[in-house]
Amino acid sequence: MVNNSIHSNMTVRFDELGSPINTKALALTFGDKNIVLIALDISGVKNSHSDPMRKAIAAGIGVNPDEIILSASHSHSTPFLEPMDGPHPYFDFVLRQSVEAAKEAWKSLRPARFGHDVIYVVGASFNTRVPMPDGGVKFTRDFREGLASGRPIDPRLNIIRFDDENGKPIAGWVRFATHPACVIFNTPISGEYPGYLTERLSETVAGGTPVLFGYGASGDLNCIxxxxxxxxxxxxxxxLADLVAxxxxxxxxxxxxxxxxxxxxVDLPLDPAPSIEILDKEIEEIKTFIKALDTNPELEWVMGINCKKKWPVKNKINHVKPLAEWAELMKQALKSGRKFxxxxxxxxxxxxxxxxxxxxYPGEPFAELGFALSAQSPLKETLLMGMSNGANGYIGTDEDRLRGGYETYSSVRYSKLKEGLRPLPYALGAGELLIGNCISLIDELCGKK
Known part of the structure; x- marks a missing residue:
């Protein structure tokens, strides 16, 4: 039903189930304000999926689409939503379930009390970006190397609890900042660690009520x-659940x-399109790399990004071939006069x-952007949440952008210039502009000038 080959190096096995994948809804009202948070155990909800989903959910309960928040867990062990320009039975199924969850939450509205806390967890995540002496960056898949690099992790595990008037839990919410990507290759369908975390909390301390997961700012963080x-x-x-309980x-x-x-x-700046000369150079570099794998299958580096040394040659080709295909498409686009x-x-x-x-935010901000928002906010606790109401890819600091690498330079190429998807890397200043607008919006809401 679902073709996960649209990602170069993520494969889901459909004959086995890990933690159940769910869509959960939390409805909140306060005076004339309404919010419905939909937490989905899914890799991501692209912009082309987000808009129709928010409209349908809003119509189902009689609120405005901008009062719907779609929050993806970013589990790497879930089927992808299909492109909307072809058959999309899985998207239709997820949409139906989300509408029903929202209706159920809306019908269950009752007076509630609110509280929150935070604990700190180390040893569960590492930073995947290791700075290199030449000014570049290595994408490490080895948590020991990541931890030794000194690059930051976010140890905060945030908890929200909603009770009824008698102090009995109505719902819970937990946020952790690290990729749910324990498996990646040949994985059973699973909500990954967020699914196991929320399921156990619901059973042990939340009285069977739903516990939702929030994916924090962790574009450069992975679980261990x-x-x-x-x-x-x-x-x-x-x-993690036993620590939270x-x-x-x-x-x-x-x-x-x-x-x-x-x-x-927020309109975030993009890099200009590369020149034909640069594109030709990159295409040749990738072709040379692929050819050289015949005699040296442990080659790692091409275009400033690295494959895992012990990957099979097939996986390495799958990882780098789309980069050359994007360059060819970009050449054609530039020659035809397309403006970006x-x-x-x-x-x-x-x-x-x-x-x-x-x-x-509809993307994957790096950990340092999350820290920047927390530090600059006038509130006691402010968290930057990723993969919400869309999927615009990675965004980091200017230092991250200058170092390049998979996340800040080449990751956009896997979409191959498809309409509605970001075609180019974010430019210098994008991360700072994002955080500045987050603070400005908070100040505006709090009544500051």
Missing amino acids: PMFGSESDSRNLGRQ PAFEKIHTKKPRRFLYGNRT PLTWPSEITALIIDDMGLVF
Whole structure:
């Protein structure tokens, strides 16, 4: 039913189920303000999927589409939503389930109390970007190398608890900042560690009520281990749940005093298209690399990005061939006179409850951007959430952009200039502009000038 070959190096096995994949809904109202958070166990919801989903969910419960937040767990063990220009039965199924979940949440509205806490976890994540002496960056799949690099991780594991008026849990929400990518190759369908984490919390301390997962700013963070097994994913999720459980039970909830919500579209700058000369050079470099694999299958580096040394040759070709195909398509586009945008729009959504703020962004911000938002925000706790209401790819700091690498330079090439998808890397200043707009939106909502 679903073709996961649209990604070069992620394969899902359909004959086995890991942790169940779900769509969960949390409906919140406060005065005339309405928010419905839809948490999906899915790799991502692209812009072409997000808009019709938000409209359909909103229509199903009688609210505005901009009051719907789609939050993907970014599990790398889930089927992809199909492109909308062809048959899309899986998308239709996910949409139906999301609408039904939203209706059920909306019907179940009742007076509620709110509380939150945070614990700190190390040993569960590592930074995949290792700075190199030549000014570049290595994408490491080895957590030991990542931890030794000194690059940051985000140890915060944030918890929100909603109770009824008698102090009984209605719902929970947990946020952790690391890729759910324990398996990646030949993985069973699974919600990965977020699925095991939320399932265990629901069973142990939330009284069977739903617990939702939020994917934090972790474009450069991966869980430990990477390229492991489903049992690794299960162990990680359950271990995190056991760490969260005591904190969840101790959270003191109270009636919210403040509930603010707003959206803004930010136009983030893009790099200009490469010249024909640069594209030809890159195409030749990739062809030379692929040919050389015949005699040296352990080659790693091409175009400033690295394959895993021990990957089979087939996987290495799958990883780098799309880069050359994109370059060929870009050459054709430039020769035909196609103009590329100078900026790329991204909708950010801020939700503030009392002294806690969540800013949802449709992509994968690096950890340092999440720290920057937390440090600059006037709120006690502010979290940058990724993969929400779209999927615009990785965004990092200027230093990250200058170093290049898979995330900030070549990852956009896998979409091969398809309409509606970001065609070029973000330019210098994009990360700073994003955080500046997040702070400005928070200030605006809080009534500051």
